[in-house]
Amino acid sequence: MEKQKLVLVGNGMAGVRCIEEIIKLAPDQFEITIFGSEPHVNYNRILLSSVLQGRESIHEIILNEREWYAEHQIQLFTGETVNKIDKEKQVLKTDQNREISYDHLIIATGSVPFLLPITGANKDGVFTFRTIEDCRRIMEASKRCNKAIVIGGGVLGLEAARGLLNLGMDVHVVHNGSFLMERQLDQTASKMLQKALEEQGMKFLFEKETNEIVGKSGVEGIRFKDGTEIEAELVVMAVGVRPNVQLARESGIATNRGILVNNFLETSEPKIYSLGECAEHCGIVYGLVKPLFEQGKVLAKRICGQPTNGYVGSILSTQLKISDVKVFSVGNFSETEASKSINLYDGPGGNYKKLVFQDEKLIGAVLYGDIKEQERLLEMVVNQEHVPDGEESTLFQSRKQKENPIVSMPCNQIICNCNGVTKREIINAVQKNGLTDINQIKKYTKASGSCGGCKPKVADLLSYIQSDAFDEPVGVESSMCDCTLLTEDEVVREMQVQGLSSSQGVMDVLKWKNKQGCTTCRPAIHYYLTMINPEYEDKHKDLSDPEGMHMIFQVNNFTCNCEKQSSLDLAGNLEKRFEFLLTPSKVKITISACIHNGPDTITNDLVVIQMERGWEIYVSDLNEQNKGTRGLLYIAETNQKALEMISAFIQYYRESANFMEQIGKWLEQVGLIHVREVIFDDELRQQLLERLDEEVLIRKKLLEKSY
Structure with missing residues (x-):
């Protein structure tokens, strides 16, 4: 199939990160050309201040050498500026009289520094x-x-x-x-x-x-x-800076302060997209690294024709890159009549903390000096976590830590916010590749490669990994089974990229050592094929009981004058909704008609308890250290809302967990906060439920046809 022509105008951080994501998703779909007005390869503009301060060299802030462009067959033109877009012919023209046609065009021209309009601004110096x-x-x-x-x-x-x-x-x-x-x-x-x-x-x-x-x-x-x-x-x-919109404006593309884009980073013109500091989304132009990278992931999926929920905006946080000064802020920390704040000030100790709340949620924070809790506060603001009235001051109490905060940090906690890199990913990269310094970690994971604010934490983690005290064998990702050298994620990716549609086809194309597979890989392949294509039907399988994968519901009703009918109705509705579907591993749900058998005494994956205020939904243990404790997922006022939230939770588990990965292990990987963020979002939850209902219908028809 002939490759489509994809052109990127702007060789900066946002645009090239989008290209990196596109290469991951569809390495052979596009013929890629990049224009950069500077005479350099892609570099980290955020770390220029570190270069000026002498903490980094110019070579150290290079993100992609020329070899990277060549490796991925990207045609790169540096020191060349695109000055015209012919939208009708889908052709670009440059200041060097070059003409390039495109099927898809990304404008990522960044921003330009603002010069004060004053006398003498053009003087030497x-x-x-x-x-x-x-x-x-x-x-x-x-x-x-x-x-x-x-x-x-x-x-x-x-x-x-x-x-x-x-x-x-x-x-x-x-x-x-x-x-x-x-x-x-x-x-x-x-x-x-x-x-x-x-x-x-x-x-x-x-x-x-x-x-x-x-x-x-x-x-x-x-x-x-x-x-x-x-x-x-x-x-x-x-x-300050201003979005560089000149090319777009002169080409008739809609602009305001920046180039106007929708949730999919599409401009007013078909096949033309924009992201980064030149793009304006919902009235906001973002200049920080994390939002630009989030935009890049969404746009990559859109261009590659893969499903995406779109970009919905970002909550901004700031950290100053000056040695011996620690400052952090996030969200809206201005006080209004509708908000309240609490402050902790230790002038002699050089520490200050301010937290701002509204409607029992943390909406903003400022930290000076002691900023160890910045990730926790950032997560709370992003996820709109509930903080009961009167308990706000507990956030000033640092969580119990061992000799080093990095030791007690959960493995699923993000260390590099710009690139979304977790502690686990860094440990895996170090163990798998024998990494010994921060630059190697940056190359393999991108952690510390953007704003640089996480560099001290990455260094602490590396020191911890290299010490005798390290006792977190998170494990190098292993192959799916002895039949292949590919990991489970790699197998699933190849299924999607190559359009593999049968178990035998997967084993043949991916060069299985054992051509018939084994008891480990056969059911896994069957499960993933079913999840990728609900209409997939393996003639050698019994659809009513595929490899023993099914859900187990357990309803507990106790003789304490509790009303049982609601719990029976909820259990029946859940069973009916999932009776035709596979799950990665068996799912055990307890539905209790009253509080007298609380969550701490039940060991199933989901525990649903009827209370005066509705249904309290608890999820499985998050890790071994917290054995016997549970996380509150949601409080549903009605049976219908409980059914909706539980269904969305299980569907997200089905779509994102590995085969045979139990809910507790899955939550340990992805984090309860992230799961809540997904299913609490009205649009995302509705999409999960629609996909679930569609798959139920398809599987039901296949089952009826098999009889």
């Missing part, structure tokens, strides 16, 4: 801080200059100022606001940050508006609108 070339020019200029001014007291300005200090310069930060990072911090945390930076040698001028950069040819100083002046030989403007 005035810099923006956006590219590798900017970084190099600033470093070169610092060798002959002593006094520097950074205009802008936001994240980028402070990181640039720290770099200039490291280059031996006298540095003033000029800010038009009354305190630093006012978009990311409250005033208390900002003043603590200012004090710490002043101790490092940074100087600040607040509520100053620049009127003119003075000097005969080069920079000699800055004159403010209030008439005061300050000397300088080098000026860095770090006052």
Whole structure:
């Protein structure tokens, strides 16, 4: 089949990450071309401040060398700018008179630094801080200059100022606001940050508006609108960026502040998509790494024709990359009449915590100094976890930890938020590939390869793995069975990519050692073929009892004057809904008519207990250390809502668990918070239920046909 032509305009982090996802999903579907206006391969723009501060080299922030493009047969044009899109002919034109046709076009042109429209902005010695070339020019200029001014007291300005200090310069930060990072911090945390930076040698001028950069040819100083002046030989403007929409706007693609996109990152024009800092989704332009990578995954699935629920936006968090300064914020931490906040302030100890709640949910947080709980708070804000009134202060109590927080961290907890890399994935990569340093971990997992904020944790985890105290043999992923060298995930992926539709076809095409398979792989292949294609029917199997895979429902009713009919009705409805379907492993559900037999005394996968407020639904043990405890999944007010939530939970388990993986082990892998996030979402839950009902109908017809 002839490959489709896919062109990416923009060789930055968002666009290339999308291409990486596309290559994973459909390695042979597209002929890929990438244009980059800079003369470099794909690099991590976020870590330029670390280069300026001397903590990273330019080589260390390269994300994909030229060999990567060649390996994946990607045609790369660097130092070349696309300046016209002919939408009717589906052709691009560049500033080097090159014309390239496309079937699919991704615009990921990023953003451009904002230059203050003031006299003298074009003088020698005035810099923006956006590219590798900017970084190099600033470093070169610092060798002959002593006094520097950074205009802008936001994240980028402070990181640039720290770099200039490291280059031996006298540095003033000029800010038009009354305190630093006012978009990311409250005033208390900002003043603590200012004090710490002043101790490092940074100087600040607040509520100053620049009127003119003075000097005969080069920079000699800055004159403010209030008439005061300050000397300088080098000026860095770090006052923000603007989405680079020029190409899209001139080509007739709808734009506002950014290029307008829908939930599937589609623009107003067919076959043209956009993501990253140039794209505007629901009125928001995202400039942080994690949202851009989330967009990349959605767009990759859309272009490859695979199902996706779309991009629904992101909750933003901020972490400053300056040594010896620890700052974190997430969500909405501004106080309103509808919200309340609690604060913990330890001035002498250098710690400050502020948590903001609304409708018994954590909606925002600011941490300064002690930021160990940042992942937990981020998860709570993202997942809108319920915090009962009066229990808010318990969040200030750090969870029990061993000698190192990384030791007690659950294996399914994410360490690298930008790339969604868990502790388990890092341990597996280290064990499987014999990794010995952070750069190797970054290459294999991408952890610490984006914003760099997780680098200390990755280093701690690596030290722990290499120590005698390490006792978490999470295990290197093994092959499905002795018949093949492929892992279970690899087998499923090949089934989908190659369109394999029979058990024997899987074993033949994937070169099974034992051509008939074994008792381990045969039922697994059958299960996965059924999940991929509900109409799949293996003539050698009894559809009513495929390899013993079925669900077991146990209804407990107790003689304590409890009303039993509701529990009997719920059990009957569940049995009817799932009687024709397979599950990865046997599912045991206890439905209790009253509270007198609570969740701690029952050891099944799902425990449903009738209470005055409705049905409390509990899920299986999350790991061995928590044996005997359970997680509350949901409180359903009615039988119908309980049926709906349990059905969505089981369907998500069916779609994402490995064959023979019990619910408890599955939850340990994916995390209860993630599962709740999926089934609590009205749209996602409805899609799960629709797929479930469709499959029930198909399997019922197949069963009737077999008789």
